[in-house]
Amino acid sequence: MDAIINEYKKHGVDGFYKLHSQDYENPHKSNIENLLTEAKTEWNINGNILDLCCGSGEVSNMFSECSVEGIDPYTKGLYEKNTGNSCIPMTFKDIVQNGIGKRYDFVICSYAMHLCEKSMLPMLLYRIGEVSNNLVIITPHKKPDCNGNFFREIKRMKKERTSIVWYRSNMVN
Known part of the structure; x- marks a missing residue:
């Protein structure tokens, strides 16, 4: 498989995951695990x-x-098989239109938020x-830079080319 970004360009995001929804593996897994291991402890993510x-x-x-649930419109079956956790098959557009509904202590989004259409990101x-x-x-x-009306950056770490950023909500809830 070519680099994911090239596959997205060739097939589109939807097309890529139609082809790879059952065999997808994030090529940046080790970077994600390294950063998240450090952040999990230092930032008390639980x-x-x-x-x-x-x-x-x-x-x-x-x-x-922890109690973990997934959201992904493409890899529901693979996620549930690999984790034993439930997965809700929602797109960014679904979330914008309908909301998520359930409360969480943390929402973690890895290697995907930059794919959200810029016009849809605020909502x-x-x-x-x-x-x-x-x-x-x-x-x-x-x-995406999520600093603004709804979130503000609290902490950031970077290793190699990967960043992990913690944002805190400005909303009263």
Whole structure:
């Protein structure tokens, strides 16, 4: 398989996951695990966790002692098989239109938030802020920058080209 970004360009995100929904594995798994291991301890990430865009469960499997649920419109079956946790098959658009509903101590989104359409991002952040005071984003980019009306950056770590950023909600909930 070519680099994921090239596969997205070739097939589109939907097309890529139609082809790879049962065999997807994040090629950045070791970077994610290294950063998340450090952040989990230093930032005291625990409790009820939503793994947003959960893929095959790399993030969720690091929180086996917590209550974890996934959201992913493409890899529901693979995620549930790999983690034993339930997965809600929602897209960013579904979340924006309908909300998430359940409360979480942390929402963690790994290598996916940058795929949200820029025009949809503020409402997505609002919807996340409705259900959690804490958003952790793992990304190979400087985007998205979630500082603004709904969230503010609390802490950040970076290893190699991957960043993990903790945002706290500005919303009263």
